[in-house]
Amino acid sequence: MTAPLTTDPSTQTADPEAILAGQSAKQIEGRSLGQIAWLRLKRDKVAMVSLGLVILFLLVAILANVLAAIEGQGPFKFNSETLNFDHGSLPRGHFGGVSSTHWLGVEPTTGRDLFARLVFGARTSLLVALTSTVLSVGLGSLFGVMAGFFGGRIDSLISRSMDLILAFPQLLLLIALTPVAIDRLAGLGIGGGAAHLVYLITVIGFFGWPYIGRIIRGQTLSLREREFVDASRSLGATNSHILFKQLLPNLVAPILVYSTLIIPTYISLEAALSYLGVGVIEPTPSWGKMLSDSVVYSYADPTYLLIPGVALFALVLAFNLFGDGLRDALDPKAGR
């Protein structure tokens, strides 16, 4: 009863995609989560402006020597001709000696150019903040994901270590360890300004990892129970495959958001340490050091106090705003 199916050669080469393409010129695009987040972020004006500011600060830091060269000044040069020695070695002129040769004025007593010191200070600030963030986030993600995934003894060991580090008074310990650590670095052949930078980056980075470690551990605990993990395990995936190829990509969003929110706190922390006199040392320019140097002159020359302070505020604000925007874009539920 069944008649042999007569086949027309044209039906065999049927290509639904071709038909769709012919029907409408409008392509249906597959969008990854990253693309969706980027689209959302692009619509957020505040986030885009703050991103612009962040990039501007990064460019200033990278091009610090170029900018100082355009102005025609250097961060280390003493300009005694700009100072009024009859008047407490304060800068000549208004607003701390602002002029066409010294765009933001000069430092009292030394006459060093403040614009040059500010742009080089941005370099110090961002170098310390960004590298210690990388260190914290790297350690925190690694240990957090391990604690959450393996559980048991590994989890208790990592969790207890995190509790221990969090129990220490962070700022106090950073200050207290300075003499011991600098001495130790000198023993390793790292001395002078470099030792202080290395010290700042390692201690800020190291003592910060448990904060992100806890968040990543919590996220991993819930991800671990999801079907796609079971699926890949039943396909014979190794632990390291599940950890790095299955779990980690799902943790990119919280890691990114946390990183952008941790950077501003590290910028303030570096400034605070330099302000307290345990951060970078002379002659390296740093906003925190500029602030602590400016205190003596704050009454007679408030410009000197305001310049590094406002720059610090603007940079921290830009990162905070961008972090908020990024969080909204990656996780629309959070914080609304």
Add this chain to the structure above:
Amino acid sequence: MIRYIIRRLIGVVIMLGVISVATFVLFFAVPVSPAALSCGKSCSPAIIKQVSHKLGLDMPIPVQYGKFMAGIFVGRDFGEGSAITHCPAPCLGISYHDPTDTPVTNLIKEDFPVTFSITIGGAILWLLIGVGVGVLSGLRKGSIFDRAAMVVALAGVSLPSFFTGLLVITFVVAKWKILPLPAYVNFADNPLSWAQNLILPWITVAFLYAALYARLTRANMLETMSEDYIRTARAKGLSEAVVIRKHGLRAALTPIVTIAGLDIGGLLGGAILLETVYNFNGIGRLAVNAVNTLNLPVIVGTVLVAAFFIVMANLIVDVLYAFVDPKVRLS
């Protein structure tokens, strides 16, 4: 409940033990002699030896640790013969210099009221303002009040507290002469003057924390008020005021308690930046001075005391939580 508290207390004791060992290793098990470090660069080997011997630094590290821990409970004596310095329990060692041979415990006791005053006054201020603004903002999301409050809060969290303090001193105190430069006055001597002098440090610390708390409270409030059980409560016909008070606030504010406990515990161990900005001699300032003069016994003492406050704050918060939330007790 009792079992839970006992379990947590044992945990705290273990934690404090581990912290003391870790601190000891960090500061004393370094290749350089702590005595040489305390003594500075222009120090003869003879003096280093003498100092090492007096402070007991020439003994093996575990023995030193044992003596240190024993000192906390029963006190100890430094030096020998006529030049003996007694350090009564709880002894955290003796200051190496400036002031010489004073028990570290006494130095900390002397400076604690300053730090305590700054912390408690500031905390009351920031909790009232931060949580109040956060709740109102969360309930009236998108209103002019909410927007204005959130702009101020964002500025608050982005302004490092020491810069705020410097601005206050330069403008409010020096330029505009609205208030005199704060100088600590004992509460017992003159309560009014005590408060007057502390008002600027309180405002400075509260500005940062109130901003943080307002943002956090607002986010918690928004999340809580969109929960299903809030809809259920409304559906049962409860008035909005009851829904907010009984169902919303309770869930939204419990996380704030945790953070407040930790922040207060952290500040009690030394409000370092504020004390430096306002030149108040609190524990934070004591620690910074000790670092600058390389006074190792004082550094170790202040680190341990600060860690003690953080651990105790953690404990108190956990016990309070256990009262509120049965899940915590059972886990």
